[in-house]
Amino acid sequence: MAAVDALIIDRMQSDVPVIPLLAEHIVAAGGKRMRPLITVAAARAAGGSIEHPLKLAASVEFIHTATLLHDDVVDGSERRRGKVAAHLIWGSATSVLVGDFLFARAFELMVETGQMRALGILARASSVIAAGEVLQLTRAHDLNLDRDTYLQIVSAKTAELFAAAAEAGAVGAGADDAAVAALRSYGLNLGLAFQLADDALDYGGSSEALGKNAGDDFREGKVTLPLLLAMAKTKGREDAFWDRTITKGERTEDDFRRARELIIGTGSVTATLDTAGDYADAAKAALRVLPQSDWRDALDQLADFAVSRAA
Amino acid sequence: MAAVDALIIDRMQSDVPVIPLLAEHIVAAGGKRMRPLITVAAARAAGGSIEHPLKLAASVEFIHTATLLHDDVVDGSERRRGKVAAHLIWGSATSVLVGDFLFARAFELMVETGQMRALGILARASSVIAAGEVLQLTRAHDLNLDRDTYLQIVSAKTAELFAAAAEAGAVGAGADDAAVAALRSYGLNLGLAFQLADDALDYGGSSEALGKNAGDDFREGKVTLPLLLAMAKTKGREDAFWDRTITKGERTEDDFRRARELIIGTGSVTATLDTAGDYADAAKAALRVLPQSDWRDALDQLADFAVSRAA
Helix, strand or coil, X not given: CHHHHHHHHHHCCXXXXXXHHHHHHHHHCXXXXXXXXXXXXXXXXXXXXXXHHHHHHXXXXXXXXXXXXXXXXXXXXXXXXXXXXXXXXXXXXXXXXXXXXXXXXXXXXXXXXXXXXXXXXXHHHHHHHHHHHHXXXXXXXXXXXXXXXXXXXXXXXXXXXXXXXXXXXXXXXXXXXXXXXXXXXXXXXXXXXXXXXXXXXHHHXXXXXXXXXXXXXXXXXXXXXXXXXXXXXXXXXXXXXXHHHHHCCCCCHHHHHHHHHHHHHCCXXXXXXXXXXXXXXXXXXXXXXCCCCHHHHHHHHHHHHHHHCCC | CHHHHHHHHHHCCCCCCHHHHXXXXXXXXXXXXXXXXXXXXXXXXXXXXCHHHHHHHHHHHHHHHHHHHHHHHHHCCCEECCEECHHHHHCHHHHHHHHHHHHHHHHHHHHHHCCHHHHHHHHHHHXXXXXXXXXXXXCCCCCCCCHHHHHHHHHHHHHHHHHHHHHHHHHHCCCCXXXXXXXXXXXXXXXXXXXXXXXXXHHHCCXXXXXXXXXXXXXXXXXXXXXXXXXXXXXXXCHHHHHHHHHCCCCCHHHHHHHHHHHHHCXXXXXXXXXXXHHHXXXXXXXXXXXXXXXXXXXXXXXXXXXXXXX
């Protein structure tokens, strides 16, 4: 992973000074590097070479960082990875353009590997992510959103990049079709587990654990699983409250506290974390076709980590 | 070009309804399709096959459209291609995300061609464009910008995509190195000619001819060649005016009229168009290593068209 980090730092350079400055703020500042770790570990677990996967891993992190920069502009988020969001320091315009720059750099790095199949996987993932973000945006404040559509949004905006990270790593390492399919399935389930845990933490966790402000989903009117579950449990009793705060977006400072109490009180955070745990189990089950190795163990532990952040 | 248009319409589809809607607003609404035409014509002029270049041409238009969507958000522009800018209809957030979607789709299309070298050319162009946009943004309102930096910005934000469009077309058609280099040089010079004419039109033309509001550069504090030339010619007389309107960004409704009079009156629009004409000539000169053909003639005429829009 040190080699991936070195590559990331090296390739985010530009002779336009604000680009490495802003990129360093978000890239070098931290983040869990889960996605590039998945790419490298998937390549290793499939028993393949590591040369191409290193560059693919850096590409994955660049794509992820580009989407973070754009998402924070789109959502008006204030914090990211425990720091002030980049757009509040350099402005939305610069954040959008540096996101574009990092996205383009991701493809330049992929081209260097000469791995067209891996490139196709990550190109497709990029359009799926963008479409998922648009879908989420158009369905914000919409209490008629059903669980299937919620899972469709989560699959697209989050799980697809985890799936592509694992699949590209396997493909880049020259893995056989069965291993590639298993690792894609691992990534997809891990991504679902991760996002569901994230959505649970938005109500049940602390801003410190999240690295961003708790309650952001509520303030942005995002309809997530904990909210859907709590709405069903409080049907007839709290409809006016949800309608006012989510559909109409009229919120006082106290409303998040009340939403939190309702969501935790109805067991909806726990139920969401349970569902996340099921996806983590599915991710681990997908790994079983691979031979036992330290790298398979690492992927296994990563699945536990994705849902344990809530603790 | 009808085949390119059909491909563009086909590949901007998505099951998230707002994506084709917004994309159609900007893609299908018009635009001169200069860049994809360059890709196709370059492939033909180099005597090569047209199969890959068609998809590369559609990719080039997608990249261009993505940058237009993001630029209009960044600049807060009100009009584009003679219509209301997309972000004023669907919001900045959707415009940013649909831009990302189209950018990703561009790479998906390129992957289908299997042409890694062409893909590398367009990936590199994409990061150069983003870096050029950032440079332009950080140097707005800066009257110390020199002509070289201005040309560096124009090369990156505009000419690079024209160069890459021509180069990728030639490479996709299997042209030899001399033809590839000639067509890249043609594109780069054509792009410079086009942007300089555009910058001249912002003061010397009508909003109708531009398809966007005349005076946008002035209002955004962009330091372009007509402004640089007029500032030099009015040195000692109008320094306070330029300082107030550009550096400080304090403008009344009458100021654009006055800037226009000073810039046209000092011959700075004409001088900028002359420089654009020189680049158009250089573009045409670069074509001379290619054998005579209808497609070479088309590229030749395109160079004249790029600077004649001012008429």
